[in-house]
Each structure stands twice: as C-alpha cells, then as structure tokens.
Amino acid sequence: MNDRFLRACRRQPVDRTPLWIMRQAGRYLPEYRALRKDVDFLTVCKTPELAVEVSLQPLRRFPLDASIIFSDILLPLEALGCRMTFNPGPKLAEPIRTRAQVDALDARPAAEVVPYVAEAVSMLRRELDGKTPVIGFCGAPFTLAAYLVQGEGKEGFGAVKTMLYREPGTLERLLETLTAAMTDYLRLQIGAGAQAVQIFDSWAGLLAPAQYEPFALRWVRAILAGVRDLGVPVIYFVNGAPHLLEAAATSGADVLGICWRTPIDVAAARVGPSLALQGNLDPHALFADPTEVTRLATDVLDRMTGRAGHIMNLGHGILPETPIPSVEALVAAVHAHTGRDAAVAAQS
Amino acid sequence: MNDRFLRACRRQPVDRTPLWIMRQAGRYLPEYRALRKDVDFLTVCKTPELAVEVSLQPLRRFPLDASIIFSDILLPLEALGCRMTFNPGPKLAEPIRTRAQVDALDARPAAEVVPYVAEAVSMLRRELDGKTPVIGFCGAPFTLAAYLVQGEGKEGFGAVKTMLYREPGTLERLLETLTAAMTDYLRLQIGAGAQAVQIFDSWAGLLAPAQYEPFALRWVRAILAGVRDLGVPVIYFVNGAPHLLEAAATSGADVLGICWRTPIDVAAARVGPSLALQGNLDPHALFADPTEVTRLATDVLDRMTGRAGHIMNLGHGILPETPIPSVEALVAAVHAHTGRDAAVAAQS
Numbered sequence: 001m002n003d004r005f006l007r008a009c010r011r012q013p014v015d016r017t018p019l020w021i022m023r024q025a026g027r028y029l030p031e032y033r034a035l036r037k038d039v040d041f042l043t044v045c046k047t048p049e050l051a052v053e054v055s056l057q058p059l060r061r062f063p064l065d066a067s068i069i070f071s072d073i074l075l076p077l078e079a080l081g082c083r084m085t086f087n088p089g090p091k092l093a094e095p096i097r098t099r100a101q102v103d104a105l106d107a108r109p110a111a112e113v114v115p116y117v118a119e120a121v122s123m124l125r126r127e128l129d130g131k132t133p134v135i136g137f138c139g140a141p142f143t144l145a146a147y148l149v150q151g152e153g154k155e156g157f158g159a160v161k162t163m164l165y166r167e168p169g170t171l172e173r174l175l176e177t178l179t180a181a182m183t184d185y186l187r188l189q190i191g192a193g194a195q196a197v198q199i200f201d202s203w204a205g206l207l208a209p210a211q212y213e214p215f216a217l218r219w220v221r222a223i224l225a226g227v228r229d230l231g232v233p234v235i236y237f238v239n240g241a242p243h244l245l246e247a248a249a250t251s252g253a254d255v256l257g258i259c260w261r262t263p264i265d266v267a268a269a270r271v272g273p274s275l276a277l278q279g280n281l282d283p284h285a286l287f288a289d290p291t292e293v294t295r296l297a298t299d300v301l302d303r304m305t306g307r308a309g310h311i312m313n314l315g316h317g318i319l320p321e322t323p324i325p326s327v328e329a330l331v332a333a334v335h336a337h338t339g340r341d342a343a344v345a346a347q348s
Numbered sequence: 349m350n351d352r353f354l355r356a357c358r359r360q361p362v363d364r365t366p367l368w369i370m371r372q373a374g375r376y377l378p379e380y381r382a383l384r385k386d387v388d389f390l391t392v393c394k395t396p397e398l399a400v401e402v403s404l405q406p407l408r409r410f411p412l413d414a415s416i417i418f419s420d421i422l423l424p425l426e427a428l429g430c431r432m433t434f435n436p437g438p439k440l441a442e443p444i445r446t447r448a449q450v451d452a453l454d455a456r457p458a459a460e461v462v463p464y465v466a467e468a469v470s471m472l473r474r475e476l477d478g479k480t481p482v483i484g485f486c487g488a489p490f491t492l493a494a495y496l497v498q499g500e501g502k503e504g505f506g507a508v509k510t511m512l513y514r515e516p517g518t519l520e521r522l523l524e525t526l527t528a529a530m531t532d533y534l535r536l537q538i539g540a541g542a543q544a545v546q547i548f549d550s551w552a553g554l555l556a557p558a559q560y561e562p563f564a565l566r567w568v569r570a571i572l573a574g575v576r577d578l579g580v581p582v583i584y585f586v587n588g589a590p591h592l593l594e595a596a597a598t599s600g601a602d603v604l605g606i607c608w609r610t611p612i613d614v615a616a617a618r619v620g621p622s623l624a625l626q627g628n629l630d631p632h633a634l635f636a637d638p639t640e641v642t643r644l645a646t647d648v649l650d651r652m653t654g655r656a657g658h659i660m661n662l663g664h665g666i667l668p669e670t671p672i673p674s675v676e677a678l679v680a681a682v683h684a685h686t687g688r689d690a691a692v693a694a695q696s
Contacts, residue, residue, distance in 0.1 A: 154503075155502075155503035158632065158667065161630075161632040161635075162632055162635045162669075164632070165630075165632050165633055165634075165635045165636040165640070166635045166636060166637075205609075208608055208609055208610075208611070208630060209610075209611060209614075210611070240588075242590045242591035243590035243591075243609045243610050260556055261553075261556055261591045262556075262557075262591050263556070263557060263558070266557075282509075282513075282556060284506065284509035284510055284512070284513050285513055286513075287509075287510045287513045287514045288513040288514060289514075292513070319506065321510075
C-alpha cells in the first residue's frame with residue numbers, strides 16, 4: 001500500500017516526497033492519443049471502462065504516487081441543465097448571463113446526472129487495489145462561473161468580471177448554486193471511493209484581493225465545510241494567484257496547490273506551516289533537456305526540504321506536447337530524493 | 349500648460365492627481381468606431397492625420413492630463429522585417445521559432461521603416477500646443493518576443509516559454525535584437541516630440557521571478573539606459589505581475605505602472621518611495637453603475653493620498669464595451685480630489 005501521498009496531505013512523515021502530475025492522464029501520452037483516435041473526449045469521460053483505462057495509462061509508465069480520475073471540471077454542470085461540447089476547449093450551448101437564467105438552473109443530484117463518474121471512481125479504486133490512492137476533483141465555484149458566464153474558455157474571462165461589477169447579486173446566486181452542486185458532486189466521488197479530492201480554482205487569479213473573499217474563497221470554504229465529515233484530505237489549487245496566497249491558505253483545505261509563478265519556498269513562508277503544499281515545477285520546464293529538467297525539479301524539492309507536507313507536482317497541468325523523457329527525468333529526480341525528506345520530517 | 353502629468357512622473361507637487369487612460373483612443377468611443385467604419389486599423393496607424401485625429405478624440409470628450417499617440421506595440425517590428433495583419437488581434441505572417449530566423453531579422457532604422465509614427469507624434473505635439481503632454485510608447489522586449497514567437501496573441505504564450513527552456517540562447521539573441529530596435533524607436537518618438545514614454549510589458553507576468561531578470565528586466569534596463577540622455581520620464585507598465593513588483597521597481601524607470609491585481613497602496617509599500625506609481629482601477633470596474641465607479645475610483649485615489657507621484661489610470665487598457673458615463677464618473681472622481689494631494693505633496 002503506497003500511502004505517502006495521503007500521509008503528505010496530512011503532513012505526516014513519509015519515506016520520500018510523493019509525486020503526481022496534474023493532467024497526468026492525457027494528450028502527452030501516445031497511448032492516450034491512440035485511444036482518442038476512435039473515441040471523442042466526452043465519450044471517454046462518460047464510459048467508466050474508458051475513463052478508468054485512461055486514468056491508469058500514466059501509472060503503467062511512471063511510478064506515480066496518486067491516480068486522478070479522468071474527467072473535466074465542467075461535466076457535473078450537466079446536473080444544472082447546462083449542455084456543452086468540447087473541441088478541444090469547452091463550449092456551452094448557452095452562456096449564463098441573466099438573473100432569470102441563473103434562477104432557472106436545475107439542482108439535480110449528481111448521482112442521477114453523472115452516475116458514470118461515481119462508477120469510474122469505484123472501478124478505478126478496485127483496479128488499483130490499494131496500490132495507489134485515487135483523487136476525485138471538481139472546479140471551484142468562481143472558476144466554473146467564469147466558464148458558464150463566458151460560455152467558453154477565453155483569456156481574461158471578461159463576462160464574469162462584467163457580471164461581478166454590474167450584477168454582483170446575480171453572480172452570488174450563481175456561486176451559491178454551484179457550491180451546492182459541487183458539494184454534492186464531491187460527496188458522490190468520495191462515497192464512491194475517492195481517497196482525496198482536489199478543488200481546481202483555475203481562474204480565481206482574475207480577482208483582486210478584495211473580491212477574492214466574497215466571490216471565490218467564501219464558496220470554497222462552504223464546499224470544504226460540506227465534505228469535512230467524510231474525512232478525506234482536500235487539496236485547493238489556485239492558479240495565477242500570487243496576490244492571493246495568504247487568503248487562499250485560509251480555505252480550510254489540507255493542502256494548497258501553488259502555481260509556478262511563486263517559488264514554493266516563498267509561498268511556504270507566506271502561508272505558514274499549518275497546511276501541506278503541492279507543486280510547483282513550471283509545465284514548460286519539461287521542454288528543457290532531461291539534465292535541465294532534473295536540475296529544475298531538484299531545485300523545487302530542495303526548496304521544500306525540512307517542511308512536513310510536500311506533494312511534488314507541476315505548477316499547472318502537463319502540456320500536450322511534453323516529451324516523455326522529461327517526465328521520466330522528473331520521476332527520477334523525485335526518487336533520487338528518497339529518504340532525505342523522511343529523515344527531516346521525522347526530526348520535525 | 350497642463351504639466352501635472354509630467355510633474356507627477358517626477359514626483360513633484362501637483363495641484364491634483366493627473367489622469368490618463370490606457371487605450372483612451374479606441375473602440376469604446378463612438379467617434380472612433382465611426383472613423384473605423386471606412387478605414388482599417390493599420391491605415392489609421394500609418395496615416396499621421398488619422399492617428400492624430402484618433403489620439404485627439406478622447407481629449408475632446410474628457411479633460412485628460414496626457415495624450416498618447418495611437419499606434420500598436422507590434423508596428424515597429426516591421427523594421428525587423430516582420431509582416432503582420434490585425435483582425436482585430438495581431439497575426440504575424442510567420443512565427444519566429446528558430447535561431448536562423450532570429451539571426452535573419454533586419455535591423456533597419458525606425459525612422460526609415462515607420463516614419464509615420466514620428467510624423468504623427470510631431471503633428472500631435474503641434475496640435476496640442478502645450479495644452480496636454482504627448483506620450484510615446486513601445487512594447488518591452490519579452491512581450492514583443494511573446495508575440496513574435498507565438499505568431500499571434502494567445503493565452504499563456506506557450507511558444508516563447510518553450511523557447512525559453514529549450515533554446516534560451518536563441519531567445520536571448522531575439523531579446524537583444526528587440527532591445528536595440530525599441531531603443532531606436534523610442535529615441536525616434538522622443539526626437540519627434542514625445543514628452544514621456546511608456547514601455548508596455550504586457551506579458552512579463554508569464555515569467556517566474558528567477559526568469560524575469562534575465563529574460564525581461566535586463567532588456568528593459570538596457571532600453572532605459574539607451575534613452576536616459578534624452579531626459580524624458582519613462583513609465584514601465586508590467587501586467588499580471590504581482591509576483592514581480594519588487595524586481596520591476598528596479599528597472600530604472602521613473603514610474604511603475606501597476607495592474608489591477610495588487611491594491612496600489614500595497615504595491616507602494618512593496619516598491620518603496622523612490623518612484624512614482626501609475627494605476628490601477630480595474631478596467632471591468634467601469635461596468636458598474638456610475639455611483640459605484642465613483643466609489644471605486646475614489647478608493648484608488650485615497651490609497652495614494654500622501655504619496656508624492658501618483659498618476660491615476662486603469663490597471664490595464666480600457667475595454668471596447670465600456671460605457672461613456674463610467675469614464676465621465678472616473679474623470680469627475682479625480683477632479684473631486686483636486687487640491688488634496690497637492691496639499692499633502694507640498695508637506696512631504
């Protein structure tokens with residue numbers, strides 16, 4: 001039983017720093033691209049056997065310390081009645097721009113609308129048979145709202161910021177609806193066997209500090225409160241938010257995911273010792289040659305020497321064009337650190 | 349003669365905080381949209397009479413304290429032999445991805461390739477007749493490289509980051525070429541009458557702190573050194589860079605432009621008293637109703653009370669859909685502060 005990821009989430013001593021990679025199941029893997037030749041993205045997500053197969057692919061190549069279920073943060077929005085396509089970016093059938101649209105959103109149980117996610121989590125858990133823990137996930141309410149209001153992924157997500165200033169009450173109502181839906185969705189995944197969950201706040205960095213608490217953090221706290229009784233560690237990843245780190249650290253999550261913009265030791269000093277940190281090698285660093293990847297990955301590990309609770313990861317999702325030898329160099333760099341952190345953690 | 353903008357750049361006492369607006373000449377103005385019905389963007393930029401007309405449009409509506417010449421940061425790249433179109437975003441005829449392409453870039457004098465920019469600056473200066481100072485501008489080398497390597501504007505500008513990790517020497521050579529070209533280009537504008545210049549580093553925020561010095565700041569410093577003898581104030585605007593503020597403050601520029609992510613008083617405390625600050629109302633704040641715009645603009649002004657050297661502006665360019673009454677409320681909020689800052693500055 002490899003539990004070093006779960007132990008690191010709880011800041012318990014580990015034999016070495018655990019490693020997983022955001023988007024570790026995906027387009028950088030030839031076997032994923034081969035599978036996707038015949039099946040579209042949504043079909044993979046909605047077919048438990050395929051979602052599990054894709055989730056297992058990176059674990060067959062690399063000795064990673066956690067598995068994350070293959071899905072997309074927007075899929076559970078189908079429980080609100082939202083329809084979408086992926087090509088490859090998401091596109092909503094209809095952007096949510098008005099109070100009437102927000103009030104008309106459904107609130108159906110995730111178990112009815114996206115039962116395949118729970119089935120995939122259960123199946124993945126059985127397949128792994130305790131060898132590697134399973135992570136479930138959801139999008140944070142503000143990040144989901146950014147997509148819903150814009151109608152698609154778009155740099156700057158202007159539409160949600162316009163709503164924030166023009167109709168803050170409408171945005172708050174939308175965030176409330178999303179919070180309830182995501183609490184239900186995480187509970188479904190945990191009930192199905194997820195041993196940890198990650199909340200992705202990919203776009204909270206679009207908020208200034210004064211807006212972050214009322215429009216993002218408050219709702220993440222509510223989700224945390226709504227799953228705490230289930231007893232699994234929660235990771236909160238906030239992207240592009242070097243101006244929000246201190247606040248983000250107060251979400252109540254066990255682990256804070258740090259993007260690549262802030263050196264992780266600087267982030268550690270800013271947020272204090274009371275939570276574990278995850279990250280934060282720049283995904284683009286994997287385009288360097290393997291020797292340089294080793295140096296850069298080791299630098300991240302060295303910055304966290306002596307801190308109880310570090311989960312090695314990238315500072316954002318792995319990119320589709322990433323060369324496999326770079327991932328191998330990253331894995332080797334983490335393994336070369338075996339024992340060092342353990343010795344230090346045992347002392348602290 | 350309205351010189352409060354130039355005085356604030358030099359942290360001298362002013363009768364009230366000066367105001368100008370990034371992209372103040374542009375699509376939010378009905379008269380600009382009317383002019384553009386018959387003329388495309390590049391033709392406006394390349395025809396001094398039209399560029400001056402468009403530069404003057406916002407000044408006829410609002411009592412702004414500076415005028416900025418209408419152009420685009422990518423235009424002077426024609427001096428390097430780069431060809432591009434705008435629809436409305438820029439698209440390079442060919443992305444620059446290889447060392448051979450970088451080595452083959454021309455280095456023709458801006459005065460030969462973009463003489464229309466110098467003519468427009470001279471004409472604008474004559475038209476304004478000392479009533480409002482004229483600002484020239486250029487893109488910072490890293491930001492220009494982000495466009496050149498990507499070939500277009502694209503969220504994340506992955507191509508330049510890939511080059512940074514894969515071929516740092518090629519990127520450095522490109523930055524060196526761009527630095528020489530931008531030094532020449534700013535000298536041309538200052539020679540033609542620009543009374544201040546702004547260097548836009550719109551994408552430096554894509555760099556982690558350890559990369560910012562070698563791939564962005566170093567080259568901005570070189571441009572500063574190359575125009576210092578001309579004696580005009582220089583504004584350095586770094587967007588999306590709350591993790592880089594302390595470093596950015598060491599560029600040698602007289603004024604640091606702050607994006608909307610960091611409260612401006614927090615930025616002021618972090619960068620110290622030795623340079624003026626410009627900014628930083630969130631452009632999206634102008635979608636609130638005018639009463640709220642007044643409150644939010646006043647909040648920015650209040651945060652800078654007592655600091656010698658504040659130029660009011662947005663924290664990024666004004667958005668095309670911005671309502672005119674919001675701009676009027678912003679102008680009125682600044683004017684309502686008349687005398688307060690002057691009194692404080694005189695004491696300090």
